[in-house]
Structure formats: C-alpha cells, structure tokens
Amino acid sequence: MKITTAIFDLDGTLLNTLGDLRDSVTYAVEKHGFPPVSMEQTRIRIGNGVRKLVERSIPEESRTDEMIDTCLADFRAFYGEHMMNRTHPYEGIVSVLETLKENGVTVGVLSNKYDSAAKALIEHYFGNLVHITYGERPNIPRKPDPTSVLGLLDELGGQKETTLYIGDSATDMQTAVNAGLTAIGVTWGFRSAEELRASGADALAYEPSDLLPLFAYGVPDVSKAEKALTDYGFGFRYFETKDEAVSYLRDTCAGKSVSMGGSMTMKQLGFPENFADSTDAHWHWIDKGVYCQMPDIYLSSANGLSETGEIVNIDGKCNRVAATLFGPKRCIFVCGVNKLRPDLQSAIERARNIAAPLNAKRLNKKTPCAVDGRCHNCKSPERICRAMVIHMGVPSGFESCEVVLIGEKLGF
Ligand code: SF4
Numbered sequence: 001m002k003i004t005t006a007i008f009d010l011d012g013t014l015l016n017t018l019g020d021l022r023d024s025v026t027y028a029v030e031k032h033g034f035p036p037v038s039m040e041q042t043r044i045r046i047g048n049g050v051r052k053l054v055e056r057s058i059p060e061e062s063r064t065d066e067m068i069d070t071c072l073a074d075f076r077a078f079y080g081e082h083m084m085n086r087t088h089p090y091e092g093i094v095s096v097l098e099t100l101k102e103n104g105v106t107v108g109v110l111s112n113k114y115d116s117a118a119k120a121l122i123e124h125y126f127g128n129l130v131h132i133t134y135g136e137r138p139n140i141p142r143k144p145d146p147t148s149v150l151g152l153l154d155e156l157g158g159q160k161e162t163t164l165y166i167g168d169s170a171t172d173m174q175t176a177v178n179a180g181l182t183a184i185g186v187t188w189g190f191r192s193a194e195e196l197r198a199s200g201a202d203a204l205a206y207e208p209s210d211l212l213p214l215f216a217y218g219v220p221d222v223s224k225a226e227k228a229l230t231d232y233g234f235g236f237r238y239f240e241t242k243d244e245a246v247s248y249l250r251d252t253c254a255g256k257s258v259s260m261g262g263s264m265t266m267k268q269l270g271f272p273e274n275f276a277d278s279t280d281a282h283w284h285w286i287d288k289g290v291y292c293q294m295p296d297i298y299l300s301s302a303n304g305l306s307e308t309g310e311i312v313n314i315d316g317k318c319n320r321v322a323a324t325l326f327g328p329k330r331c332i333f334v335c336g337v338n339k340l341r342p343d344l345q346s347a348i349e350r351a352r353n354i355a356a357p358l359n360a361k362r363l364n365k366k367t368p369c370a371v372d373g374r375c376h377n378c379k380s381p382e383r384i385c386r387a388m389v390i391h392m393g394v395p396s397g398f399e400s401c402e403v404v405l406i407g408e409k410l411g412f
Contacts, residue, residue, distance in 0.1 A: 001218040005158030006100060007149060007181070008130075009167030010111035010118055011046060012189030014093055015125060018042055019086030020079065021050075025057050028075035032067065034059055043190045047169040049112040049142050050075060076114070083117060089125050090188055092208035097129040105215060108152045109133040112142050112171070132156055144174035149181065164214060170199035182219055184211065193408075197240065203337075206409045210338065220340040221307050222405060228309030233394045235402030242269055245334065245406045249299075252332070254278040256296040260285075261320030264362075265301035265334055265411030284319070291319050298328035301411050303355035304347030305339045311391040311403070312344070312351045314384075321389040329399045333391075336410030344390070351388065358412040360384050 011017045022042040030036055037045075037057045045056040054072045055063060100107055107130050111118040118135030134152050141147050153163060165176035168189025176183030177200040185196030186205045193204055203219045205211050226236045239245040246269050257280040260266050272281035282292035300320055304312035311333055315321040324331050341347040357369035365384055368376040375385075394401040 001162060003105065003162050003164050003215045003218060005106045005108070005153065005156055005163040006215070007108045007110055007152060007156075007158075007163065007165045009169070009172045010109050010113060010121065010133075012168035012191070013090075013166060013172070013186055014097075014109065015087050015089055015121060017083070017087045017121075018046075018190070020083050021046060021053065023085070024075050024079035024082060025053055027078045028054060028071040029057050031074055032058075032062075032071060034062065046190060047112070047171050049136055050079075050114060079117065083121065084124060087121065087125075090208060094126070094129070096208045096211055097126060099212060100215065101129055103215070106131055106156050106158060108156045110143065110149050110152055110175075111135045144171050144178055146175060146179035149175055149179045153179075153181075164211075166205070166211065168196075170195050173199040173201050176200065184214060184219075186211075204408070210409065213338075213341075217342050217346060220337050221342070222337070222340070222407075224307040225305065225309070225340055225405065228307060229403050232309045232392060233401075234309070234311075234391075235400055236405070237402065238405045238407070240407040242406050242408050242410065245404055246270060246274055249332070249334070249404065250275060250278065253281075253297055253299075256280070257282070257292070258297045258299060259283065259292040259295040259323065259328070261298070261300040261323065263299075263301040263320075263334075263411060265336060266299060268410050269334065271299070293319065293323045294327045296328065297330045297332060298323045299332050299334060300324050302333050302335050302339055303351035303412070304341055304349075305333075305335050305403070305405070306344045306347040307340060307342050308344055309392070310344045310347060312347045312388065313391075314351050314356050314388050316384040316386050318387050321387055324391065325389065325395050326397050331398060331401045332404055333402070334404045334410075335406065337405060337407050338409040339411070340405070348388070348390075352385070355412045356385050362412075 008014050022039050026036040045053045054075050055068050109122055109130050113135050115135030115137050119133050122130050122133045132155055134148055160180050163181055164184050165181040166184045168186045169191045173183045182202050183200050184203050185201035187193045222238055229236045259282040272283050275281045284291050302311045303314050313321050341350050352375040357373045360367045360370040365382040367378050367380045367382055
C-alpha cells in the first residue's frame with residue numbers, strides 16, 4: 001500500500017541534536033553548581049521533553065520544582081542562542097525528504113521539544129520539505145499521548161491507513177501505537193533496536209534510505225509471505241533477530257556437509273566461523289574458486305523475495321543459482337526482511353536495481369550500475385547479471401527447501 005503521509009519525530013530521527021542539548025543542559029546545571037552532563041547521559045535522558053532532560057540532570061537531593069524551573073529557564077535561554085551550533089541532519093535524511101516531496105508524500109514533524117525551538121530547527125534545516133511542525137505546546141499532552149499526533153494527522157489531511165509514524169525512541173513507538181498508526185523505528189538515533197521492537201515498532205530502518213521502500217510498498221507482510229511460500233511447498237521459519245536464526249541454522253547444520261552461495265547475508269551471520277566446530281562447511285569465498293555443489297545442505301540468500309511466494313536470484317558465475325536448482329538434498333534460503341517485496345515484479349525490481357548494483361560496486365566491476373546504483377541492462381564484459389532464477393516451488397530433486405526469514409536488515 002502506497003503511503004501518502006509521514007509524521008517524523010525530530011531529535012534523534014531527523015536531526016542529531018545531541019551536542020547542543022548536552023552543551024545547553026550542562027550550562028544550565030553547572031550555573032547552579034551541579035556536575036556537567038555527558039553526551040551519553042544526555043542521550044539516555046532525552047525523549048520526554050526538555051523539562052525531563054533538565055530534571056534528570058539535577059542531582060536528586062536538589063531536584064525541587066523551583067530548581068527545575070530555574071534550570072529550565074537557563075536551559076531555554078542558552079539553547080535558543082546555541083541550538084544550531086553542533087546540530088545537523090542525519091546523513092541521507094534530506095535526500096529522503098526530497099524524494100518524499102517528489103512523490104507527493106505530505107510530511108509533518110511532531111516533537112516533545114518546545115514548539116518555538118522545533119519550528120526554528122525545521123525551518124532552518126529542512127525549509128519547505130516539511131509541511132507542518134508541532135512541538136510541545138501549553139495544555140496539550142506530550143507524546144506518547146496520541147492527542148498531538150492525531151491533531152497533526154488531521155491538519156496534514158492524512159488517513160491512518162496510509163501514514164507512517166517514524167521515530168527513534170520507545171516514546172515514539174508508543175505514540176504511534178496509541179494513535180493506531182504504523183510505527184517505524186529508526187536505529188540511527190538515541191535508542192536501540194531492541195527498545196524499539198519491545199515498544200511496538202512494526203518495522204525498523206537502519207539508515208534513512210531504508211525508509212523509501214516502506215513508503216513505496218508499506219511494511220512487509222510476513223504472514224502473507226509465509227502463506228504464499230508454504231502454498232508453493234517451501235518450509236518457512238521467521239526469526240525476529242539474526243542471533244535466533246543463527247542458533248536454528250547451527251542446530252540444523254550440525255553434523256552435515258554444508259555449502260554456501262556467495263552471500264553478504266551469510267557473512268553477516270558469521271559463516272563459516274559460527275559453524276566450523278560442528279559442520280563440514282565449504283565456501284568458495286574462503287577456498288577461492290573451490291565449489292562444493294552437492295553438500296547435504298546448500299545455504300543461499302536471495303536478491304528478492306515476494307509476499308506472493310517467489311524467490312528471485314541473479315547470478316554471474318551461476319554456481320549459486322545452479323546449486324539452488326539441482327544437486328543438494330536440501331536448500332535453505334536465508335533472507336533479511338529487507339528482501340521482501342509485495343509481488344514478483346517488485347522483487348525482480350529489487351534484485352536488478354538494488355542487489356545487483358550493490359554487488360557490482362562491492363566487486364569493483366566497471367559497469368554503469370556500480371556508478372549510479374541503477375541497472376542499465378549493460379552489455380559490459382564485466383556484467384554480473386548472467387542469469388536470473390525465480391523459484392516458484394521446490395525443485396523436484398530436493399528432499400526439502402525452506403526459507404528462513406529474519407526481521408533485520410541483512411545483505412544486499
Ligand atoms: S545488467 Fe549491468 S548495469 Fe544492470 S545490474 Fe547487471 S551489471 Fe549492473
């Protein structure tokens with residue numbers, strides 16, 4: 001489902017404001033004889049408005065309402081003059097906002113920072129890329145109360161079903177959940193992926209460009225993919241984290257001979273080191289050019305996976321796609337959820353315009369896609385796309401074939 005409205009959090013999501021917040025809160029508390037605040041302390045203490053940041057930075061024994069009000073006034077006076085000293089947009093975020101604008105997505109910002117500062121920062125760093133900004137205002141409850149976000153959504157003219165709420169903290173995820181919006185957690189901000197997942201994130205973005213497929217297609221539907229893949233006869237397992245998936249794969253591969261296709265996913269999962277003690281593992285990336293095409297289990301990732309049950313792989317030497325078609329008794333496709341697309345066409349589009357160009361770049365190929373990240377269907381001698389295989393069922397020579405899908409970003 002195409003998304004038409006975006007509501008972003010500000011601190012830790014669009015802007016890295018940590019340095020100026022830290023300097024300002026340190027100024028405010030030091031003025032009253034309290035210890036300075038570190039960047040890490042600032043990171044942990046923000047997320048519930050600047051009053052809470054100031055309150056948490058005053059030693060408990062001195063934390064009276066009067067002292068909080070005084071330090072808050074000092075904080076505001078200093079921050080008003082210095083809030084653009086060290087603050088900067090996260091790398092890639094302006095480009096994402098420009099793409100959203102080109103695609104007609106309406107963008108709002110909702111912050112627990114006081115209203116005038118939030119508006120000044122958005123105006124300075126993003127100009128007309130953001131349509132409406134709400135900061136903290138008198139008599140309106142702060143996030144995670146849904147009042148503000150629902151008011152903003154109404155003013156933006158958006159519908160809940162076609163809106164993404166994007167933030168970096170548990171407060172943000174709870175705000176989206178409370179408002180009935182799809183919650184996207186970003187991991188480049190002030191909090192961890194674990195915290196975002198635990199507080200209700202529907203999907204995670206690990207870098208700003210990860211947001212674009214979510215706007216184009218919506219959040220991947222794992223249940224739909226499971227049904228379609230199992231209807232085709234594939235086994236299917238879903239693991240939220242790569243650690244859980246590695247544990248399953250280690251148990252599955254123990255005592256067996258295992259071979260792998262060239263795969264960044266496998267590398268990120270710790271292959272073959274994670275398996276060396278229990279598995280007879282072969283990998284031509286380690287034993288250069290030595291192929292074991294008929295192990296007990298063949299492990300491959302995929303360049304694209306569709307919610308309609310197809311598995312797409314592009315290959316150059318073609319050892320990888322060959323082994324997923326004939327030879328081993330068992331094949332396991334291991335994929336991060338970033339590979340999942342709503343249908344076959346968008347899975348092929350991903351394979352050609354994301355996976356293949358990234359691999360061409362990784363391999364230093366002299367192809368046009370290695371330069372601009374898009375497929376030109378080149379006829380270059382260094383072309384890495386020599387075959388595209390679409391699995392639409394388990395090849396009949398296999399005893400079993402399964403998909404292990406992992407709720408993290410893995411591989412290309
Ligand atoms: S066909 Fe050529 S341009 Fe297209 S992805 Fe493959 S190598 Fe790159």
